[in-house]
Amino acid sequence: MSYKKVDKHDIEYISSVINDSERVFVGENISEDYSHDELGAVKQMPEIVVQVLETEEVSKIMKYAYENNIPVTPRGSGTGLVGSAVPLHSGIIIDLSKMNKMLELDEENLTLTLEPGVLLMEISKYVEEHDLFYPPDPGEKTATIGGNISTNAGGMRAVKYGVTRDYVRGLEVVLPNGKVENFGGKVVKNSSGYSLKDLMVGAEGTLGIVTKATLKLLPLPKKAISLLIPFKDLDTAIETVPKIIKSKAIPTAIEFMERAAIVSAEEFLGKKFPDNSSDAYLLLTFDGNSKEDIEKDYEKVADICLKEGALDVFISDTDERQESIWSARGAFLEAIKASTTEMDEVDVVVPRNKVAEFVKFTKDVEKQFNIRIRSFGHAGDGNLHVYILRDELTEEQWHEKLNAVMETMYNKSKELNGKVSGEHGIGFAKKGYLHEAIGDEMINIMAGIKKAFDPKNLLNPGKVCQ
Amino acid sequence: MSYKKVDKHDIEYISSVINDSERVFVGENISEDYSHDELGAVKQMPEIVVQVLETEEVSKIMKYAYENNIPVTPRGSGTGLVGSAVPLHSGIIIDLSKMNKMLELDEENLTLTLEPGVLLMEISKYVEEHDLFYPPDPGEKTATIGGNISTNAGGMRAVKYGVTRDYVRGLEVVLPNGKVENFGGKVVKNSSGYSLKDLMVGAEGTLGIVTKATLKLLPLPKKAISLLIPFKDLDTAIETVPKIIKSKAIPTAIEFMERAAIVSAEEFLGKKFPDNSSDAYLLLTFDGNSKEDIEKDYEKVADICLKEGALDVFISDTDERQESIWSARGAFLEAIKASTTEMDEVDVVVPRNKVAEFVKFTKDVEKQFNIRIRSFGHAGDGNLHVYILRDELTEEQWHEKLNAVMETMYNKSKELNGKVSGEHGIGFAKKGYLHEAIGDEMINIMAGIKKAFDPKNLLNPGKVCQ
Numbered sequence: 001m002s003y004k005k006v007d008k009h010d011i012e013y014i015s016s017v018i019n020d021s022e023r024v025f026v027g028e029n030i031s032e033d034y035s036h037d038e039l040g041a042v043k044q045m046p047e048i049v050v051q052v053l054e055t056e057e058v059s060k061i062m063k064y065a066y067e068n069n070i071p072v073t074p075r076g077s078g079t080g081l082v083g084s085a086v087p088l089h090s091g092i093i094i095d096l097s098k099m100n101k102m103l104e105l106d107e108e109n110l111t112l113t114l115e116p117g118v119l120l121m122e123i124s125k126y127v128e129e130h131d132l133f134y135p136p137d138p139g140e141k142t143a144t145i146g147g148n149i150s151t152n153a154g155g156m157r158a159v160k161y162g163v164t165r166d167y168v169r170g171l172e173v174v175l176p177n178g179k180v181e182n183f184g185g186k187v188v189k190n191s192s193g194y195s196l197k198d199l200m201v202g203a204e205g206t207l208g209i210v211t212k213a214t215l216k217l218l219p220l221p222k223k224a225i226s227l228l229i230p231f232k233d234l235d236t237a238i239e240t241v242p243k244i245i246k247s248k249a250i251p252t253a254i255e256f257m258e259r260a261a262i263v264s265a266e267e268f269l270g271k272k273f274p275d276n277s278s279d280a281y282l283l284l285t286f287d288g289n290s291k292e293d294i295e296k297d298y299e300k301v302a303d304i305c306l307k308e309g310a311l312d313v314f315i316s317d318t319d320e321r322q323e324s325i326w327s328a329r330g331a332f333l334e335a336i337k338a339s340t341t342e343m344d345e346v347d348v349v350v351p352r353n354k355v356a357e358f359v360k361f362t363k364d365v366e367k368q369f370n371i372r373i374r375s376f377g378h379a380g381d382g383n384l385h386v387y388i389l390r391d392e393l394t395e396e397q398w399h400e401k402l403n404a405v406m407e408t409m410y411n412k413s414k415e416l417n418g419k420v421s422g423e424h425g426i427g428f429a430k431k432g433y434l435h436e437a438i439g440d441e442m443i444n445i446m447a448g449i450k451k452a453f454d455p456k457n458l459l460n461p462g463k464v465c466q
Numbered sequence: 467m468s469y470k471k472v473d474k475h476d477i478e479y480i481s482s483v484i485n486d487s488e489r490v491f492v493g494e495n496i497s498e499d500y501s502h503d504e505l506g507a508v509k510q511m512p513e514i515v516v517q518v519l520e521t522e523e524v525s526k527i528m529k530y531a532y533e534n535n536i537p538v539t540p541r542g543s544g545t546g547l548v549g550s551a552v553p554l555h556s557g558i559i560i561d562l563s564k565m566n567k568m569l570e571l572d573e574e575n576l577t578l579t580l581e582p583g584v585l586l587m588e589i590s591k592y593v594e595e596h597d598l599f600y601p602p603d604p605g606e607k608t609a610t611i612g613g614n615i616s617t618n619a620g621g622m623r624a625v626k627y628g629v630t631r632d633y634v635r636g637l638e639v640v641l642p643n644g645k646v647e648n649f650g651g652k653v654v655k656n657s658s659g660y661s662l663k664d665l666m667v668g669a670e671g672t673l674g675i676v677t678k679a680t681l682k683l684l685p686l687p688k689k690a691i692s693l694l695i696p697f698k699d700l701d702t703a704i705e706t707v708p709k710i711i712k713s714k715a716i717p718t719a720i721e722f723m724e725r726a727a728i729v730s731a732e733e734f735l736g737k738k739f740p741d742n743s744s745d746a747y748l749l750l751t752f753d754g755n756s757k758e759d760i761e762k763d764y765e766k767v768a769d770i771c772l773k774e775g776a777l778d779v780f781i782s783d784t785d786e787r788q789e790s791i792w793s794a795r796g797a798f799l800e801a802i803k804a805s806t807t808e809m810d811e812v813d814v815v816v817p818r819n820k821v822a823e824f825v826k827f828t829k830d831v832e833k834q835f836n837i838r839i840r841s842f843g844h845a846g847d848g849n850l851h852v853y854i855l856r857d858e859l860t861e862e863q864w865h866e867k868l869n870a871v872m873e874t875m876y877n878k879s880k881e882l883n884g885k886v887s888g889e890h891g892i893g894f895a896k897k898g899y900l901h902e903a904i905g906d907e908m909i910n911i912m913a914g915i916k917k918a919f920d921p922k923n924l925l926n927p928g929k930v931c932q
Contacts, residue, residue: 107711107712108711108818108819109711131714132714152657153657154657163655165664166628166632179907186818187816187885187888188625188818188847188849189624189848190618191618191668191813191890191892192886192887192900192904193668193892193900193904194669194915194930195631195665195668196908196911198665199660199661199915202661219714242575243574245573248598292758349654351651351652353575381655382653382655418651419656419658421657422653423655425657426657426658437658438658438659442647442659444918445918446660447918448917448919449660449914451914452911452915452917452918465659
């Protein structure tokens with residue numbers, strides 16, 4: 001791959017499109033933040049950063065880049081964990097975080113149309129004021145909706161409500177050649193050719209740049225109740241989950257957590273969790289339109305848990321109490337990060353009845369490789385977040401152990417019919433593992449799809465299947 | 467495109483793979499049924515038909531066809547309406563209707579794995595015996611699940627539950643080169659590269675042949691109630707629908723029907739509908755776990771309808787009574803078909819608040835072109851089924867009027883931000899209209915995707931985007 005370097009003429013043209021010097025950054029004026037995402041390990045500075053405000057700006061810059069063979073990397077708030085927003089071949093970063101307007105709440109079609117830079121936390125706030133609900137609930141609330149769409153983020157409520165893809169009805173997309181197209185729309189059904197909308201969701205900005213999205217909303221459930229359920233150990237806790245699923249109660253979320261993670265979060269947040277005396281916990285939420293509506297379900301689940309060895313069942317039905325539990329859950333990643341020098345993560349997803357086996361396996365790996373590993377995650381949907389911590393290892397020891405540990409874990413996931421990524425994506429960091437998991441044939445098909453959208457390989461090159 | 471004709475050697479090889487002469491048909495032994503689907507207007511006989519029983523048979527035949535440049539068309543029960551299963555270039559038909567085994571009901575993961583030839587009506591029966599629920603509910607219950615997946619069929623319950631794609635977790639697929647791959651699986655989340663699973667759903671058998679599917683199930687709602695609501699005219703009925711959606715009640719289904727369709731269905735079935743004295747009706751269903759659970763919703767909706775001009779509200783909460791209503795609804799298509807000499811259909815989907823405008827438009831078209839048009843459909847999800855009837859028109863008059871009427875309707879759909887097909891697909895019959903609706907750029911991308919899967923264009927050629 002040989003790309004053109006950004007020169008004076010390119011800068012002049014791009015500046016003329018943007019016509020606002022405060023939204024174009026070149027050379028030393030580019031913040032170091034643009035060289036990486038939250039993963040940190042992969043770094044590359046872009047040659048020019050453009051903060052766009054309109055689809056037309058994206059379209060013109062993309063068209064110019066395409067004609068002049070300059071690579072383009074789209075970026076939201078940079079909260080990714082696999083290097084998707086890192087400009088591996090330098091070139092142009094199109095920063096979409098300032099394209100952050102709510103465009104239309106359509107109550108007759110139950111849709112919200114918005115720009116890609118709107119933050120996840122703003123969406124829930126906005127729609128809840130209208131008694132509506134956007135169910136996807138990834139832990140990182142400062143991510144943009146564009147980023148969530150590009151990784152097909154899942155979050156806590158996937159057990160009951162599914163993932164981001166299930167709530168994307170339509171997308172406006174700037175193609176690699178600069179043309180603007182609409183995939184899907186406000187329609188509820190669509191069987192009009194290959195589903196380019198579903199292909200774009202989860203494509204990590206390699207097939208087109210999302211410049212507008214129409215999301216499906218639901219009526220807001222009026223009541224939510226959380227159960228915090230302590231167990232004597234993690235095995236017992238997690239092995240209860242398939243029994244809960246089988247009972248046909250439908251929790252909104254089922255998370256598992258260990259004492260160590262809770263204590264870290266307490267320290268990190270400087271406030272106490274309702275209980276930290278047990279080794280392991282399940283945290284469940286139920287939602288519905290009234291307490292009566294959901295109490296049969298949560299009572300059934302509480303009974304199952306007690307029968308399977310739960311030590312107690314704490315029921316939280318006030319907002320304050322639920323807030324204290326879920327804020328601890330939300331702080332796990334930051335707390336773990338603060339406890340070590342560097343880390344990397346495995347975001348596998350396995351069938352729900354294999355979670356216990358996978359978590360047990362990570363404990364064995366921790367011992368076998370003598371490296372600190374922390375995990376928490378979505379027991380109810382099979383998506384684990386396993387963090388491998390560097391602590392005091394030297395650079396060389398760290399890379400050697402990290403590679404070996406990751407290889408071991410991805411092999412185990414494959415053995416359990418799991419997938420490389422549940423919601424963080426492939427980006428740059430997980431490419432090799434994806435290739436190993438799905439093989440040449442499927443990688444070649446993906447590369448062929450990439451070529452159908454981007455024959456010159458200029459949009460976010462070096463990611464996913466390349 | 468130049469394909470090889472099937473010769474003696476090909477027949478010998480294929481017969482050796484199948485090793486059962488009762489499942490291989492050649493020449494005059496091929497039933498005329500294989501030359502068409504329910505659309506009827508597009509016909510072509512295959513050179514050889516193979517009724518497969520195993521993935522390995524599909525794989526071997528596909529591999530042989532690929533190496534020998536022979537086109538292959540997969541087929542389920544042939545209930546399609548756009549010619550997707552018609553072997554336009556002759557060659558081999560792989561009939562998957564006898565691959566019809568239930569393989570595994572996994573209650574810990576709430577999934578059903580099955581072969582593609584299982585009929586839709588068998589799925590609901592099977593899972594309901596286990597207190598589970600497969601929500602997609604297209605009208606044609608003798609369709610295979612493979613066909614439903616290949617068209618991304620929607621059905622009546624899409625208002626609340628979504629479409630087939632939302633319930634396909636994993637697919638085993640034979641690629642055009644004969645290799646067997648798995649897309650997705652039992653996992654709830656997946657962000658591991660481009661979503662080939664979602665691409666395969668709705669691809670109408672042009673990208674690969676589905677040989678196994680893993681479906682997502684839900685717990686079976688314990689109670690369902692239907693409301694039959696007469697209105698003085700169709701406009702008033704349909705204009706009430708966006709108000710129902712806006713009220714945040716969530717009906718399972720909202721269908722509209724006119725007196726003429728009901729009378730036809732009564733005649734066709736030889737039994738009476740609960741009421742046929744009004745010009746237009748809305749038919750709604752609500753489901754949940756108890757009467758209390760849903761009565762607030764349906765009472766709210768009944769009040770809205772009465773306020774908007776409904777003449778009455780008939781509540782059906784017995785199975786018998788609901789059966790009599792829904793069996794009439796299920797017979798509309800057959801009844802209309804029996805009332806004319808030939809027909810064609812438009813399966814557009816528009817945003818839900820544009821249904822009234824589109825239906826009014828079809829009435830104008832009926833007058834303007836002096837041709838009989840019947841419509842019914844899914845008012846709650848915006849998917850209309852509009853049937854244009856030939857009656858006594860000559861061949862020439864029919865084609866001339868049909869083309870003009872269709873063109874007019876697809877233009878109107880586009881004007882309302884609708885799509886060419888809500889659930890029947892594109893196949894052969896709607897290719898031109900798809901191209902017109904989405905333009906060269908998107909058609910070229912789709913053709914590029916087709917090429918990534920099928921570089922020699924041997925699997926179901928001449929459909930969707932070619």
